[in-house]
Amino acid sequence: MGCGPGIFCRIQFLLMFKRSVETFLAKMPYWDLLDRWGRRIEILRSRVNRRRKGDDGKQSLAERRDQLERMILSWGSEIRRGPFVGMSLLPDKALGSKFCPKILGVYEREIQFFFEQLKDENYELIVDIGSAEGYYTVGLAKKFPDSRVVAVEPSKQARELCWKNAQLNEVAFEQKSELLPDELVNLVRDRRCLVVCDCEGYEDQLMTHEVCQALVRSDCIVETHDFVELGISQRLFERAREMHQVEVVKSVDDVSKAMEYLVPELEGWSLQDRWLVLREGRPGTMRWICMWSREAGAGIEK
Secondary structure (H helix, E strand, O other): OOOOHHHHHHHHHHHHHHHHHHHHHHHOOHHHHHHHHHHHHHHHHHHHHHHHHOOOOOOOHHHHHHHHHHHHHHOOOEOOOOOOOOOEOOOOOOOOOOOHHHHHOOOOHHHHHHHHOOOOOOOOEEEEEOOOOOHHHHHHHHHOOOOEEEEEOOOHHHHHHHHHHHHHOOOOOEEEOOOOHHHHHHHHOOOOEEEEEOOOOOHHHHOOHHHHHHOOOOEEEEEEOOOOOOOHHHHHHHHHOOOEEEEEEEOOOHHHHHHHOOOHHHOOOOHHHHHHHHOOOOOOOOEEEEEEEOOOOOOOOO
């Protein structure tokens, strides 16, 4: 097949265009420009790092956060709203989580509905697995004064602080440093229980199929940690839905909390200040598996 003159014209045009680009680039000091832009980016990055550390003479974000937390602590250490309103916490002593969101009553607000709707339940036993300083242990002991409460926490420091917070609020509970699946089965079998679980990935080994079966009369909420091992949420969901009504709740990111949470005490605060005191610092989107006993007749009423 032959080639017409149009083909040669296009080839000649492309060659001329290529030579023009090469001539332009040869005359333009573009490598110098790229170098200058690279140095400018490094300068900006250095300024940001100094701002974070406070090395530029201005207040760092950490210093500003500490200042705001001291201000909130000066208002008192009693929780202002939410399911545990009126409960007190020892100041600035939240282990593994943030203190200010708890005092302001917005800590894990995504799942507050779960505890609010269970307020009229009569639990024989409440188990808080991963109790830390006792936010849920003490709060639930106050909410259900006739229930036996067991807190499970491996950290000795956290157990001591949980005990102090319990004394501050005049509630009683039992403590364990560890809990195996068989032990949990024996604790909850044939009982009406409430189980709260936040154990940094151990939930995959703890909440076995046998445990979920033993919880048939119980309600349960489990925070899952898929960043520890992918698939935990899905596996637990599949185990739980055989015996329970199940709902999966996703966490809200810290920026959205700063922009959307209406907290009267923070009215007029800048977006950055709101972010500093409301942030919970999660490594990504978290999930809670909310489990309501079908046998006991509890339901999902948000």
